[in-house]
Amino acid sequence: MKAAVIGLGSMGGGAAQSALRAGLEVTGVDPSERARAAFGNRAVARGSDLEPGQDAVLVLTVNATQARQALFGEAGAAPRVAPGGVLVVSATMSPAEARALAAEAESRGLLYLDAPVSGGAVAAREGRMTVMASGSDEAFAAARPLLEAVSGKVWRLGTEPGQGAAMKVVHQLLAGVHIAAAAEAMALAIRSGLEPRTVYDVVTSAAGNSWMFGNRMAHVLEGDDTPLSAGDIFVKDLGLVEAMAREAAMPVPLAAQALQLFVAQRGLGQGGRDDAFVIRVWQALTGISLPGEAANEK
Structure with missing residues (x-):
């Protein structure tokens, strides 16, 4: 072929x-x-x-x-x-x-x-x-x-x-919400004084884990924001979720909130970086130190 x-x-x-x-x-x-x-x-x-x-x-x-x-x-x-x-x-x-x-x-x-x-x-x-x-x-x-x-x-x-496209939009609703939830959980853990690597190990061995937590929070631990998938992708994709939901007359409040977090990542000038670093939205709000970045500063 x-x-x-x-x-x-x-x-x-x-x-x-x-x-x-x-x-x-x-x-x-x-x-x-x-x-x-x-x-x-x-x-x-x-x-x-x-x-x-x-x-x-x-x-x-x-x-x-x-x-x-x-x-x-x-x-x-x-x-x-x-x-x-x-x-x-x-x-x-x-x-x-x-x-x-x-x-x-x-x-x-x-x-x-x-x-x-x-x-x-x-x-x-x-x-x-x-x-x-x-x-x-x-x-x-x-x-x-x-x-x-x-x-x-x-x-x-x-x-x-169109059916394939619709399925991907539904998939991206889950992917975007899962990344945002993973970042929020890790940010709360850091703010509460927990050791990030231990948090990662516990979550990935327990029922609260998700594929996105295991994959994306590893990037945060390493301090590597190389954009394998950029935050701006989810500004676009979650925008598609909202548009499809409006056409279906169906509310998608979790997707809408996740979209705003990725918009905030873009607003911080970080939209071109890895989507895991939507966690920098919480960093900007609370002043937490991210593990990989702290290690790189030493």
Whole structure:
């Protein structure tokens, strides 16, 4: 299979490497020269630079606007896809945006798979992302070699584009709330004089643990705010949660509160840092010293 991966960031770069290891003929696409060099295989700056006849294109951009530009913009990849080829779009977006992109693909004679992903950079590098997908049987069949290369589990959520996007929005409600709750718990522990490493060890061995607590609070203990997933991502994604909830006439108070905390992280000038460091909102309010940062100051 001749496949392109658009967006060579922490998820896309890992997915491209996984597809390459699986034997696919992969070309990476990213405007960043550094990202292209890190891929270490064929890579181009724009979709229009791809060789003609691509069988599949995996899109791992930040949002729907970037996905549309990467596929259907002036320098987009869609004209380089073979007739009947499949666009596998994994950017987080609203269901309506997914349906609009699918309609555009169909008008061009291309298949479309609404296929958001989860699992983080490590899962992407190891080819075991979770895919939440919806689309036609033909789209799933066309994407199968690519999906098998990059995923550990593919959930088939229906035949209509938009269902995958809706599932990802629900997932991001949980992810955002869990990160905010983990940060709040660790901040309270530090403020109360508990030793952070011990708190981490106790929680991760007990019923109050979550995947996000174990993963993200480890970053806090290390004082490493390298943005594997930036706080600003949750300003966007929890905004999608609120929009979908309004359309459904359903209150989402926990998601709304978590959104405000990530907005506060951005307001502190920290939105581009790792989302675990939403804990700096509590630091700003109370003056607590974070463990990794205290160690780095010595």
